[in-house]
Structure formats: structure tokens, C-alpha cells
Amino acid sequence: MSFIFKTIALKISSRPDISLILSLFFIVILIFIINKRKQRIHNNRTFRSEQSQRLEYSSVSPSTNKEIRWGENLQNVDKVVFQEISEQEIKISANNININGLRDAFTGVDINLSSVLYQCLYCKVFYQKSSYDILVEANNKECVSCGKKNIVQVTDIRSIVKKAQHEPKIATLDNYKEYVGRSVTFEGYVFDVKTSKDGQNYAIMFEDKRWCEGFKMVIFRGKIDACGGKNFINNLRGKRVVVRGLLRHHPFFGYEIIVSQQSMILDVK
Ligand SMILES: [Zn+2]
Secondary structure, three states: OHHHHHHHHHHHHOOHHHHHHHHHHHHHHHHHHHHHHHHHHHHHHHHHHHHHHHHHHHOOOOOOOOOOOOOOOOHHHHHHHOOOOOHHHHHHHHHHOOOOOOEEOOOOOEOOOOOOEEEEOOOOOEEEHHHHHHHHHHOOOOOOOOOOOOEEEOOOHHHOOOOOOOOOEEEOOOOHHHHOOOEEEEEEEOOEEEEOOOOOOEEEEOOOOOOOOOOEEEEOOOOOOOOOHHHHHHOOOOOEEEEEEEEEEEOOOEEEEEOOOHHHEEEEO
């Protein structure tokens, strides 16, 4: 056997042209093998990188923000993906449908997504829960924008497809009776600030009449501090006040504008 190899080697060495061809052939083979190996290493790294990114994206738990590192049990990833939507994700969805900048139809305050949200299915305006509670208590659950009784809780903000901003009508002493059940803005002189017998309800009188007879802004018990406190309210006497609120007609107390927070008292002159 070694004799055969020796004979071939001797014949090749005696033929320089064949030696050159064989050398080139081996070099080409060597380059091909090296390239193949490089390609395999690159593909392997890319695959690992993609897997790692996919895991990083899907493995951040919305509620715990716990990251699952590469190599951990993949069953954990499945558990995480189906957890409830985080507040951050809700805000992203809200941005997509431009909820930001919309105001509560009753208070006029910017919608806050950390609180429970309601929407009128008819005219599409929004309410925070505290405003909806006032509509339940004082407006027969009717929307202050359209007057319909179609307000529902928004359980998934991504389901909102239409939106609307309520711009309250401007009421005056001559026309306020037209806006019963609606949110209005009103500017008037404060003739008197009256308190109920227990001192827990306030009537800021826009007419120089008795509580039940005159048009007024009312602040109910439990809302006094939110509306600036007793001193602030008493100091409205003798001023001109611009207010935004729900205009209603109470069968005993008469026409009144209900406010629930100080921001609804838009200006004091
Ligand atoms: Zn409505």
C-alpha cells in the first residue's frame, strides 16, 4: 500500500503542473470548509438572539414586571402572556384612540385612566366614576350632554371606537330653565351664601331670594372640602362667579347647579 502512495507521490512530484493543480484544489476545499463553519456559527448566534428577544418581549409580567431569563422553563412564559393588561398597556391603547385630552362631561376635568371610566353609548362622552355616581344620585342616571340614559362602564378601553367631548351650554338667568339635566356654565353675582340647618350643605345664591325660590349653585355634604372648604365658599359672597355644573330642578329646593369639586368653580371675580 505504502508502495502505491510512494509511486503516486513520486509521479506527482515529477509533474509540477499536476502538483500545482492539486495544491489549488486543496486550498479551495479548505476555504469552502472554513466558510461553511463560519456560516453555521453565525446562524446559531442569530437564532439564539431572536429567541432571546422573543422571550424578553413576551416574558415581562404586567403585574410583577418579573423577567424570565433565557434558559428558564418555557412553561412560565405561557403563564405570563395571558395575564391581565397592565396600566401602561392601557395608556398605550388610549394613546392609539386619543383618549388623552378628553374631559369628564360633568366636571370638565381631564379623563384619568387610573379611575373607573364610563361612557354614554348615545353621544359618546366620558365620565369618571365619581361623576357617574352624581348622575345616579341627582340626574336619574341621565347623560348631562345628551339627556339619554345610556351610560355604561368601560370594561376594556380598547373596545372604544368613538369618542366625544362635551362642551357645556352657557346658561343665563333668562334661559337656565331650558337646560335642566344638562351640564352648563353660568356666570352670576353671589347675593348670599346660605347653609342648611345642619351646616353641611351650601347654597350660593345667584338671586336675592329664599333658598327654595332663587337660582343657586349648591355644594352638598361631603363635597365641601373638595370645593375649597367653608372659608372659600363663604368668601364667594359679593363676588361674581363663573361655574360649571349640572343644572337640575329639585321638586322642593328648585333650580340649582350642582358642583362637586373646586375646579368646577371656573373663576371668581
Ligand atoms: Zn350622552
